[in-house]
Amino acid sequence: MKSKIPVTILFLPVIVALIAGLAVMTNFFSNALMLMMDRVNFIPEESSIFSFSPYEINQGSSSYWIYGEDGGNYYYFSHELVASYLFISKSNNCPTFDRLDFKTWCSAKRGGEK
Template sequence: MDNKLKNKMKKILLLLALSVFICVFVFTSFFGNLYSIVTENGYEIPKESSVFTFEATKMNSGSGGWWMYGEDHKKYYALTNDSISTIISINKTKSKKIKTFDKLDYKTWKQK
């Protein structure tokens, strides 16, 4: 393989790697979640979700940097008032069957 072809292949691979990085940055929550995990005490991603798909929808209003409510493609998540380490969840399809459902109030997540 001559040098011109090698250089062209390197440029293509670099462009491909840059494109993947940009797609991960733009189309996922990965970097925001990673930043919060590293910098905020108590910030965690639910075990059923991932750093790529989880999005915090409501943050703690106090001095702590953790989320109170979040979601991914399949579920809604909430931290209960009992403990910031107690995560509850509900499947999004199930939530549609609850007339009083509010994704920012976990007390509405159960049918009465």
Template sequence: MNRKVKLFILLMNFMVLFFLFQTEFGPNAWRLLTGNGYDIPVESSIFEFKVTQMNTGSGDYWLYGEDNENYYTKMENRDNVPYKAISKNVASTIQSFKSLDYTTWNLTE
């Protein structure tokens, strides 16, 4: 193998590893493949959704998460929906807002 091919392969490997570990794609892909009950909100994506608190019990699902636009929780389960979301713009207007406490989110609709 000549030097240019080796350099190209090395560069491609570096780019793949960077993509997997510097974005949320790697952790989300792993959890989707191995986790029972793990999902990503439809408003988000496998590249942006970041888990901020996982369930500590036997289920492999998140309790709180966020992306560039929203905060998400599975702790609030009124209306029989799998999760609730609040935009970060709205959250910034709530004086007592805490991203890991859905009771401060003022989710009344």
């Protein structure tokens, strides 16, 4: 006699493993939490909720990112109305480049232009 286990119970471990993989291998959950907690936060258009990683956060009453990165670019939240952030390739040739000082980003591009 064959045991009839519902298909949903069979796939439950697979679904749990996929969710755990998303949590461990990407920035999805931390970015989703960041977006829900503070309306100022956003993910740059050139990046993704899965790959964007803020590495300097404002320490004031709002917890928005100041500097962030993904696989190909560095980002700076500029607070400007016209272009809300700057970004530069990680493979840039700026002679005095410092990822924590946007003033050294010699070939930065504007992102989020309105």
